[in-house]
Amino acid sequence: MFNQKLFLMIPGPTPVPESALVELARHPLPHRSPEFSSIFMECNEGLNEIAQTKEATPIIYAASGTGGMEAILANLLSPGDKVLSVINGVFGKRWADMAELFGAEVERISLPHGKAVQIEQVKGALDDDTEKKIKLVLVTFSETSTGVVNPIQAIAKLVREHGALIAIDAITGLGAMPLKMDDWGIDVLVSGSQKGFMIPPGLAFVWVGPRAWEAHKEAKFPRFYWDWTKAKKALEDKTTAFTPNVSLICALRETLRLMRAEGVEKAWKRHERLKQCTRRSVQAMGLELLTIDSEGSSAITAIKPPAGIEVKQIRKKLKEDWQIVVADGQADLQGKIFRIGHLGFVCDRDVLTALSALAHVLEGLGHSVGNNWTKVYADTLKEFAA
Amino acid sequence: MFNQKLFLMIPGPTPVPESALVELARHPLPHRSPEFSSIFMECNEGLNEIAQTKEATPIIYAASGTGGMEAILANLLSPGDKVLSVINGVFGKRWADMAELFGAEVERISLPHGKAVQIEQVKGALDDDTEKKIKLVLVTFSETSTGVVNPIQAIAKLVREHGALIAIDAITGLGAMPLKMDDWGIDVLVSGSQKGFMIPPGLAFVWVGPRAWEAHKEAKFPRFYWDWTKAKKALEDKTTAFTPNVSLICALRETLRLMRAEGVEKAWKRHERLKQCTRRSVQAMGLELLTIDSEGSSAITAIKPPAGIEVKQIRKKLKEDWQIVVADGQADLQGKIFRIGHLGFVCDRDVLTALSALAHVLEGLGHSVGNNWTKVYADTLKEFAA
Numbered sequence: 001m002f003n004q005k006l007f008l009m010i011p012g013p014t015p016v017p018e019s020a021l022v023e024l025a026r027h028p029l030p031h032r033s034p035e036f037s038s039i040f041m042e043c044n045e046g047l048n049e050i051a052q053t054k055e056a057t058p059i060i061y062a063a064s065g066t067g068g069m070e071a072i073l074a075n076l077l078s079p080g081d082k083v084l085s086v087i088n089g090v091f092g093k094r095w096a097d098m099a100e101l102f103g104a105e106v107e108r109i110s111l112p113h114g115k116a117v118q119i120e121q122v123k124g125a126l127d128d129d130t131e132k133k134i135k136l137v138l139v140t141f142s143e144t145s146t147g148v149v150n151p152i153q154a155i156a157k158l159v160r161e162h163g164a165l166i167a168i169d170a171i172t173g174l175g176a177m178p179l180k181m182d183d184w185g186i187d188v189l190v191s192g193s194q195k196g197f198m199i200p201p202g203l204a205f206v207w208v209g210p211r212a213w214e215a216h217k218e219a220k221f222p223r224f225y226w227d228w229t230k231a232k233k234a235l236e237d238k239t240t241a242f243t244p245n246v247s248l249i250c251a252l253r254e255t256l257r258l259m260r261a262e263g264v265e266k267a268w269k270r271h272e273r274l275k276q277c278t279r280r281s282v283q284a285m286g287l288e289l290l291t292i293d294s295e296g297s298s299a300i301t302a303i304k305p306p307a308g309i310e311v312k313q314i315r316k317k318l319k320e321d322w323q324i325v326v327a328d329g330q331a332d333l334q335g336k337i338f339r340i341g342h343l344g345f346v347c348d349r350d351v352l353t354a355l356s357a358l359a360h361v362l363e364g365l366g367h368s369v370g371n372n373w374t375k376v377y378a379d380t381l382k383e384f385a386a
Numbered sequence: 387m388f389n390q391k392l393f394l395m396i397p398g399p400t401p402v403p404e405s406a407l408v409e410l411a412r413h414p415l416p417h418r419s420p421e422f423s424s425i426f427m428e429c430n431e432g433l434n435e436i437a438q439t440k441e442a443t444p445i446i447y448a449a450s451g452t453g454g455m456e457a458i459l460a461n462l463l464s465p466g467d468k469v470l471s472v473i474n475g476v477f478g479k480r481w482a483d484m485a486e487l488f489g490a491e492v493e494r495i496s497l498p499h500g501k502a503v504q505i506e507q508v509k510g511a512l513d514d515d516t517e518k519k520i521k522l523v524l525v526t527f528s529e530t531s532t533g534v535v536n537p538i539q540a541i542a543k544l545v546r547e548h549g550a551l552i553a554i555d556a557i558t559g560l561g562a563m564p565l566k567m568d569d570w571g572i573d574v575l576v577s578g579s580q581k582g583f584m585i586p587p588g589l590a591f592v593w594v595g596p597r598a599w600e601a602h603k604e605a606k607f608p609r610f611y612w613d614w615t616k617a618k619k620a621l622e623d624k625t626t627a628f629t630p631n632v633s634l635i636c637a638l639r640e641t642l643r644l645m646r647a648e649g650v651e652k653a654w655k656r657h658e659r660l661k662q663c664t665r666r667s668v669q670a671m672g673l674e675l676l677t678i679d680s681e682g683s684s685a686i687t688a689i690k691p692p693a694g695i696e697v698k699q700i701r702k703k704l705k706e707d708w709q710i711v712v713a714d715g716q717a718d719l720q721g722k723i724f725r726i727g728h729l730g731f732v733c734d735r736d737v738l739t740a741l742s743a744l745a746h747v748l749e750g751l752g753h754s755v756g757n758n759w760t761k762v763y764a765d766t767l768k769e770f771a772a
Contacts, residue, residue, distance in 0.1 A: 003421070006413070013414040013632060024633060025411035027392070028399035028586040030711050035389070062450045062588050063611070064629040070611045098610045194629065200414040202448050202588050202631035224484045225449070225456045243450040243580065245588035245631075246399060247410060325416050 002323050009354045010327040011144045011172050011300045013194040013201055014344035016251075017258060020199050023251040031246050037238040039253045044235070046256030047205055050174060050196075050264060051189055053181035056207040059231045062245040065171040065192035068204030069095050071226035072167050072188050076212060078220035079103035082133040084125055084164070086117045086155075089145035090330045095138050095169060102221060107134070113333060114146045114290035114302065119154045126162040134164045135215070142173030145330040147302040147339060148291045149177065156184045165215055171195060175259065176271035176299040176343050187212040193248055195299070198255040198344040202248050255345075266386065271298035273384035274342035274351050280380045281355045284373035285362060290337050299343035302329070304336070306367040311338045313365055314358070321364075322357035348381065388709050395740045396713040397530045397558050397686045399580040399587055400730035402637075403644060406585050409637040417632050423624035425639045430621070432642030433591055436560060436582075436650060437575055439567035442593040445617045448631040451557040451578035454590030455481050457612035458553050458574050462598060464606035465489040468519040470511055470550070472503045472541075475531035476716045481524050481555060488607060493520070499719060500532045500676035500688065505540045512548040520550045521601070528559030531716040533688040533725060534677045535563065542570045551601055557581060561645065562657035562685040562729050573598040579634055581685070582653075584641040584730040588634045641731075652772065657684035659770035660728035660737050663763055667741045670762040671748060671755035676723050685729035688715070690722065692753040697724045699751055700744070707750075708743035734767065 008015060029036040040060075047058040061067055073095075077083070080103065085096035087110045100106045109121050117139070126134065137159045142149050152168055159166040167188040170179055174189070175196025181189055186209065193203035208216070208228055216228055224230075230241040259267065275298040279289060282303050290302035305311050311328055315338060318324045327339040340358075342351050355377065359369045394401055415422040426446075433444040447453055459481075463469070466489065471482035473496045486492045495507050503525070512520065523545045528535050538554055545552040553574040556565060560575070561582025567575055572595065579589035594602070594614055602614055610616075616627040645653065661684040665675055668689050676688035691697050697714055701724060704710045713725040726744075728737050741763065745755045 006415070008413070008416055010416055012629070013416065016413055021411045021413070025407045027394070027402055027407070028580070029392070030394055030396055030399065030713075031587065032713075033711070062448065063453065064448045064631070066628040067449065067453075067611045101610055102608045192629070194414070200631065200633040201417070201629045202634060222488045224487055225453045242452040243398070243578070243587045245450070245586065245634075246580075247586040247634075248588060248631075325419070 005323040007324045009341050009350070010325055011195070011339060011341040011343060012192070014198060014341060015346060016199055017255060017345050020251040020254045023254050024247050026250065028246040029250070031244050032239060036246060039250055040240070040244070041238050043249055043252050043256060046260065047207070050259060051181045051207050052179065052183065052264070053207055053209070055182050056209045057232060057235065059206045059208065059228065060240065060244065060249065061204040061206065062202065062243070063204040064201055065190065065204050066094065068190040068192065068206045069169060070098060071204070071206055072190055073099050073102055073104070074221045074223040074226045075216050075228045076136055076165060076167070076188070076219050077102065077104050078218070080105060081135045082107065084134045084137045085109070086122065086139045086150060087111060088116065088140055088143040088148050088150065089113065091144055091169060091171070092140045099138065114148050116148050116150050116295040119151055119158070122155050123158055126158055129162070132163055134162065137164050137166045139166065139168055141168050141170040141179060142177065142297040142299050144172040144300065145333065146290055147297045147300040148295050149173065149297045152179060152186070153184045156186050160185045165212060172299045172343065173297060175267060177297070178268050181207060181209065193252065196344050197252060198258070199248055199251045202245050203252065269386060271343070273348070273381065274298065274346060275301065276384050277348070277351050277377055277380045278340055278342055278355065281373045281377045282358070284376040285359060285369035286367065300339050300341045302337045302339045305338065306362065309362070309365045309367055311335050314338055314361055317361040317364060318357055321361065324354055324357050352377065391709040393710045395727050395736070396711055397581070397725060397727040397729060398578070400584060400727060401732060402585055403641065403731050406637040406640045409640050410633050412636065414632040415636070417630050418625060422632060425636055426626070426630070427624050429635055429638050429642060432646065433593070436642070436645060437567045437593050438565065438569065438650070439593060439595070441568050442595045443618060443621065445592045445594065445614065446626065446630065446635065447590040447592065448588065448629070449590040450587055451576065451590050452480065454576040454578065454592045455555060456484060457590070457592050458576055459485050459488055459490070460607045460609040460612045461602050461614045462522055462551060462553070462574070462605050463488065463490050464604070466491060467521045468493065470520045470523045471495070472508065472525045472536060473497060474502065474526055474529040474534050474536065475499065477530055477555060477557070478526045485524065500534050502534050502536050502681040503541070505537055505544070508541050509544055512544055515548065518549055520548065523550050523552045525552065525554055527554050527556040527565060528563065528683040528685050530558040530686065531719065532676055533683045533686040534681050535559065535683045538565060538572070539570045542572050546571045551598060558685050558729065559683060561653060563683070564654050567593060567595065579638065582730050583638060584644070585634055585637045588631050589638065655772060657729070659734070659767065660684065660732060661687065662770050663734070663737050663766045664726055664728055664741065666766045667759045667763045668744070670759035671745060672753065686725050686727045688723045688725045691724065692748065695748070695751045695753055697721050700724055700747055703747040703750060704743055707747065710740055710743050738763065
C-alpha cells in the first residue's frame with residue numbers, strides 16, 4: 001500500500017503537482033484543433049518567460065532531453081565543424097560524444113568529478129583558437145550526475161567575444177537557478193519536462209536565438225524529426241511539425257501557470273534555500289559534499305556516504321523504511337555518492353522530511369549524526385527565508 | 387461545459403480508456419527502479435504479442451511516430467543505399483522524403499489517392515533491380531491520409547525473394563487489421579501510442595527482426611538518440627537508453643492488458659465490423675468513399691462530401707452540434723474528403739453515434755440521406771457480428 005507514498009527526491013522525474021496530474025488524466029484533445037493550438041501557444045510563451053528570453057523561438061519536441069541535445073547539433077553543425085565541449089560528468093560527456101559521432105571535431109575540457117569549469121580554462125581554449133575554427137561551445141548548466149554548476153554568464157560573454165555560438169544544456173537547473181538567455185547572450189538552450197517544469201518525462205524544449213537561426217541556415221547535418229525550419233513553419237500555424245505529446249503539453253500549461261504565479265525570481269530563491277538547507281544539514285550530520293558551495297547546484301546535491309556505510313544501504317533503507325527515493329551516483333561515481341534532488345515542486349517540508357529520514361537511516365547504520373543538524377537547518381531556513 | 391464531451395473520431399489521438407487515463411494521473415515512478423522495469427518489460431512482451439512476433443526486439447522511444455520512421459532509416463542505411471518506396475499519401479511520401487534527405491537513393495512507386503499498390507508494381511520494380519541494389523523497401527500498412535491498405539503479406543513475400551529488407555509503417559492500423567510480423571517475414575515495423583494502442587501520443591514503437599539486426603551492423607548513418615544498439619544494451623538491463631516517458635508506459639501497460647483480454651484476432655474482427663458498418667452506412671446515405679472495399683482500412687474511412695456541401699461545413703456542424711470531431715483531408719486532399727476514425731477504443735455504439743450525427747448534419751445541410759441507412763447498418767452489424 002505504501003508504494004503509493006513513494007516520494008521522489010531524485011533529479012527527475014520530480015514531483016508533479018496534483019493539478020498537472022489531473023490534466024494528464026483528461027482525454028487528449030485533437031492536436032490539430034484551435035483548442036489545442038491555444039494551449040500550445042500559451043506554453044511557448046511560458047517557456048520563454050522561464051528561459052528569460054523575448055528573442056528566442058521555443059521548440060517543443062516529443063522526446064527526452066537527449067533528443068533535444070541531438071537536435072541542437074543536427075541543426076547547427078556541418079561535418080568537420082569544430083566544437084568546444086565542457087565536460088563535468090555523464091551528460092557533458094554524452095553531448096561531446098554525440099557531436100563526435102555525427103562528424104564534428106570535438107575539443108574537450110574535462111573536469112574532475114564535482115568541479116566546475118574555471119573561466120580561465122575556457123578563455124585559454126578560445127584564445128588558442130586564433131583561426132576561429134570553433135563554431136559551437138557546449139556547456140552543461142547544472143550537471144545532473146554530480147550536482148555541479150558552471151559559470152554560464154561569464155562563459156557566454158567570452159564565447160560572444162570569440163564569435164562562436166554557445167549552447168547550454170539546462171535540462172536540470174532551468175527554473176531553479178538564475179539563467180537569463182537574452183541578457184547573458186546564450187544562443188541555444190535545451191531543457192526537459194521532468195525537471196524544473198514539474199511534469200513527467202517526454203518533452204524536450206529547445207530555445208533557438210537569432211544567431212543560432214543564422215547558423216542553422218548554413219548547417220548541413222541532415223535532419224528531419226529535429227529540423228528547426230519545419231518546427232518554425234509549424235509554429236507560424238500555431239502547431240507542431242509532428243504529432244505532439246498532447247497530454248504532457250496540457251499538463252505543462254498548468255505547471256507554467258504555477259511557475260508564473262510563484263514568479264521566476266522567487267523560485268530561484270526557494271531553490272537556493274532548499275540547496276543551502278540540504279548542504280549545511282548533511283554537513284552538520286558529518287557527511288561530505290562532492291561540490292564546493294559556490295559550485296553546488298540548487299537542483300541537486302551530491303553527498304558522499306560516511307566511511308564504512310555503502311550508498312546502496314542508505315538508498316535501500318530510505319526507500320524501504322521511509323518511502324523516499326534518492327539517486328545513486330552514475331557511471332564511475334556509482335556507489336561513491338548519493339544524490340538528493342530538490343528541484344521543481346519541492347517545498348521546505350519535503351527537504352526537512354528527506355533530511356530527517358536520512359538522519360534516522362544513518363543512525364540506524366551506525367553513523368552518529370550528532371545533535372546539531374536541526375539547529376543548523378533552522379538557522380539556514382531563517383537566513384534564506386523568502 | 388460540453389467541450390468536455392468532445393468525442394474524437396479521428397485517426398489519432400484515439401479515445402483513451404478511463405483505466406489508462408487513471409494511470410496517467412499517477413505520480414511518475416523513478417525510471418531506474420525495479421518497479422518501473424517490471425512495467426516496462428511487461429509492455430515489451432505485450433508489444434510483441436500485438437505485432438505477432440517472437441523473434442523481434444521491441445524498442446520504445448519517447449517520440450512521435452515520425453521519430454520511429456526516422457529511427458528505422460538511421461539504423462538500417464548508409465549513404466547512397468537504394469530504397470524502394472511505396473507512396474499512397476502524406477505519410478508514405480514523408481518516409482521517402484526523409485530517406486532521400488538522409489542521403490539514400492529513393493525509387494518511388496507513387497499511387498493515385500486512395501489506391502493500394504498492386505503487387506505487380508512491386509514485382510516489376512524488384513525484378514528490374516537485377517543488380518540487387520535495393521537494400522530496403524518502405525511500405526505503409528494503412529495510410530492515414532487516405533484510409534487505404536496495402537497488401538503487406540504479398541509484398542513481404544516478394545521482398546524476401548529479392549533479398550532486400552522490408553520495413554512497414556504500421557503507425558495506423560496495427561491492432562486493427564491482421565498483420566503478422568514473423569509469419570509474413572516483415573523485418574522492421576513501426577507504430578505509435580495514439581492509434582490502436584489507445585493512449586495519448588508520445589511513444590513510438592519499433593520492432594527489429596533478425597535480418598534487420600544483421601543489416602544494422604553494417605549501416606553507417608550516424609545515430610545517437612535512435613540507436614538500436616544502445617536501446618538493445620539498455621533492454622538487457624530492463625531499461626531504456628534515455629529517460630523514458632514513464633507515465634505513458636504505465637498507461638500502455640494497462641491498454642496492452644485490455645488488448646490481451648479482448649484478444650488480437652477478436653480486435654481485428656471488431657475493427658472489420660466497424661469499417662463495414664461505416665462504409666456501407668455512408669454509402670447508403672448517398673456518399674462516395676475514396677477507397678474500394680478490399681483496399682479500405684479498418685482503422686479509418688475517407689469519405690467524399692456530397693456535391694454542393696463543403697467538408698468544413700460538415701466538420702463544423704459535427705463538432706458544434708454533436709461534439710464529434712472527424713478529420714479533414716490532408717495536403718491536396720484538404721477539403722476534398724473527411725475521415726472518420728474507428729480505431730482503438732471504439733465500440734459499435736461509437737460508430738452508430740457518429741453515423742447518426744453525420745446523417746443529421748447532412749440533412750441539415752440539404753443532403754437527403756434517404757431512409758435506408760439504418761437498415762443497412764443493422765444488416766451489416768448482424769453479418770459481421772462477433
